[in-house]
Amino acid sequence: MKQNTFFKFTASALLSASIGLAHAGAVDSLKKFNNDSDGISGSFSQTVKGKKKTQTTSGTFQILRPGLFKWEYTKPYKQTIVGDGKTIWLYDVDLAQVTKSAQNQTIGDSPAAILSNKSALDSSYTLKEDGTSNGISYVLATPKKNNAGYQYIRIGFKGDNLAAMQLKDSFGNETTISFSGLNTKPNLSRSVFKFTPPKGVDVVSH
Template structure:
């Protein structure tokens, strides 16, 4: 398993940007937030498991609609991922490498598309209530297309606050994400979502 950040994880996190205000009757609240929300910020920790190893990481994220996001991994390695509406920039600090890719082509019908397209949630996923455990209520999002990359995304809410996500991709990798310090009115500046490659780094295009 790749021990660096993957764009699939970015897609998973970006879905979180559309669901930070769900509560009892989670599907209706999720759809309302998807329609109304214009920004989100917070911190996260994640664990990715497959048959061979378990990887943990943590960091922070900022989202501004339409189509802007910034993800920063701080442990165990430093990476910055910026979506400026046209290009996704992935900066690996340790490797001194920047990878740039077309944003629309990269996110496709993934959960990240929900961030920049308010109709993508209903267009790409089937939703159903998925029970409660430990005071957390869950919604199950199942992709309508077989080539979506994920078998399911399970979204958890504690009260009216986004609590967690559980994902399983088409390769059998399982990702668990916990969220903290969620702010649904972060008042983010447009400059938050600009990126200029630092001097001396390699810049690759996909």
């Protein structure tokens, strides 16, 4: 369940914002964010609502474009997800298990791709303005491919900051992510996104 939460979320992942909303639309803000931001870091709270269960998690994330991300869940369980450009590593502390998979196959058109790849948005999604709620202006991103796995992704901005993402996957699960403490100019090194499985854990390849 936890692994699926990331891959259907994100990574996680993973993914966009900026403007004076009174003078420009949320789509313009999203495109400006993609053009201007080479790195992103901050905190998140994520709620996944399924047909039978609702689960809320929180933690921190770091992204260095293109293609690098680190997503760390701290509550209610500890889990680390790292994309190093070639491989996605998912380390579940409670299970003492690491799952590895090819990044280009796992990410696809997911939110993690949006956040870690500047070109993913325009190439894979159709964008349109989607109204304002609670001071947050939203972009509706609809996948161009029928097999993307998502019915839609909504990306919200408040002021100059990425504020929220809302997603609905093909199974009807709804994910809501709130961002805080966003830094669009973090001083990140590529070494941050290198992952070595801890000694004594099981490593499973997908």
